[in-house]
Amino acid sequence: AQSVTQPDIHITVSEGASLELRCNYSYGATPYLFWYVQSPGQGLQLLLKYFSGDTLVQGIKGFEAEFKRSQSSFNLRKPSVHWSDAAEYFCAVGADSTLTFGKGTMLLVSP
Amino acid sequence: GAGVSQSPSNKVTEKGKDVELRCDPISGHTALYWYRQSLGQGLEFLIYFQGNSAPDKSGLPSDRFSAERTGGSVSTLTIQRTQQEDSAVYLCASSLGGTLTYGYTFGSGTRLTVV
Numbered sequence: 001a002q003s004v005t006q007p008d009i010h011i012t013v014s015e016g017a018s019l020e021l022r023c024n025y026s027y028g029a030t031p032y033l034f035w036y037v038q039s040p041g042q043g044l045q046l047l048l049k050y051f052s053g054d055t056l057v058q059g060i061k062g063f064e065a066e067f068k069r070s071q072s073s074f075n076l077r078k079p080s081v082h083w084s085d086a087a088e089y090f091c092a093v094g095a096d097s098t099l100t101f102g103k104g105t106m107l108l109v110s111p
Numbered sequence: 112g113a114g115v116s117q118s119p120s121n122k123v124t125e126k127g128k129d130v131e132l133r134c135d136p137i138s139g140h141t142a143l144y145w146y147r148q149s150l151g152q153g154l155e156f157l158i159y160f161q162g163n164s165a166p167d168k169s170g171l172p173s174d175r176f177s178a179e180r181t182g183g184s185v186s187t188l189t190i191q192r193t194q195q196e197d198s199a200v201y202l203c204a205s206s207l208g209g210t211l212t213y214g215y216t217f218g219s220g221t222r223l224t225v226v
């Protein structure tokens with residue numbers, strides 16, 4: 001069965017600084033990988049996804065993620081964080097038609 | 112509709128009561144999913160409907176939980192004899208054709224509090 005680990009429960013980043021959120025997955029085959037963002041009281045919004053091909057994928061809101069098979073990782077990055085990026089971020093791995101999610105990383109943005 | 116709609120947005124119930132949570136998926140989306148989000152636990156898969164196929168119930172935590180989907184559209188998640196550990200946000204999602212190609216579209220969830 002697939003699983004996802006997000007090692008950081010909370011991360012605090014200064015506004016304008018770069019961001020990297022870590023995600024490691026366990027899955028026997030080529031994974032479908034996703035990043036979602038959840039603002040308080042809201043559902044989850046898809047940021048980006050990886051299926052195959054180019055290992056660097058671009059998403060919405062200036063986010064990108066890189067798939068590294070050798071490290072079983074799919075880390076999310078943003079070059080310059082804005083205060084509006086403060087939210088909870090979830091990494092997910094897909095198998096068949098269902099997604100398995102990590103426990104999330106809460107991003108706090110300091111002025 | 113334009114998005115996935117869930118109702119009610121908040122529900123407070125007494126321990127032992129039954130509750131029903133509703134999900135109205137995006138029109139044309141044949142796949143529908145229920146997840147539970149507990150504090151610090153991420154999202155836990157509950158059940159998956161795809162078209163007219165038998166649902167995948169492998170994530171339901173106990174026989175107090177059940178779900179149905181009528182006419183391939185609206186779904187109801189029922190929790191019988193609620194317990195305090197059932198308190199969580201219940202999220203519904205839908206997708207096109209049961210494929211992961213497009214990811215899921217989530218509703219805003221129902222926050223269930225059992226007192």
